[in-house]
Amino acid sequence: MIELILKQYLNGALDVPVLFEHKAGTDVPFVIIEKTGGSSNNHLHKATIAIQSYAASLYNAALLNNQVVQAMDKFDEIENITGAHLNSNYNYSDTETKNYRYQAVFDINYLQEV
Template structure:
């Protein structure tokens, strides 16, 4: 599962929690990872992965988002990952919980 590969990679390269599922009432800086789609053809796979950067201020969320983009560009160094492309990134503040967050969406090619 590419989500586990990305999670382990981020765990090893960030000093904050990286989660696959948001825990209730979690605050502060953390990253939430979600695979939003994918395809497969001739044993070559592609996944779209959203990485949400949470922080206590919009500025801190934006800084964390930039750090995520910088770190994710090195994911190609992992065996079986052949490409990582930033699809988009944007302010994605959670209007329900009023938590500041940014979201970066990546297209990842792997086998």
């Protein structure tokens, strides 16, 4: 699964926990990975991945988001990953829970199910 490869990669590239879901009581900062879409054509795969950066302040969420974007610039160095392109990048603070977060969305291309 591309999500597992990405989680392992970000665990090594970032100094914060990398999760698949928000768990109550998790201390900030942390990052959540969510696959929001994908497609396949002639053994070439594409996944759209949202990476949410949570922190104690909007400024720190933006800094963590920047670290994520910088780390993702090198994700295509992983075997079978042919591209990781920033699709969008924005403040995504949760007004209901009052959690500060930024979200970066990436289009990831890969050769086979990794």
